[in-house]
Amino acid sequence: PGQGAERPGAPPPEDPAGEPDAPRRLPVSFREIVADDVRFFADHVPAGSWEVRYVTRVRCGGRVVAPSARAEAMYDPERRGYTAARWFEVEGRP
Secondary structure (H helix, E strand, C coil): CCCCCCCCCCCCCCCCCCCCCCCEECCCCEEEEECCEEEEECCCCCCCCEECCCCCCCCCCEEEEECCCEEEECCEEEEEEECCCEEEEECCCC
16 A cells, blocks of 8 residues: 555545536545555545545566455445446556
8 A cells, every 4th residue: 555645634626627516525534554554634625526646666567456445424325335346457568
């Protein structure tokens, strides 16, 4: 897992596409990065579509999966959603 999350407490940028339903970057208030897990926390999430981005490092070429992400309300874990896992190919260095 890598670094590169939005700065904690930074306001989300305006929607670059100008589309009201396009995802905006979630204002992350805290993050935890450990060996195999990345967790982002937000104090308040207004209604709408939001995205969180992070960077990860792949150490060798081949077929790699980015596992699905889970979002849930901290005090209401039944209120949650998941993204799909995503496969991609990484070419090794020549």
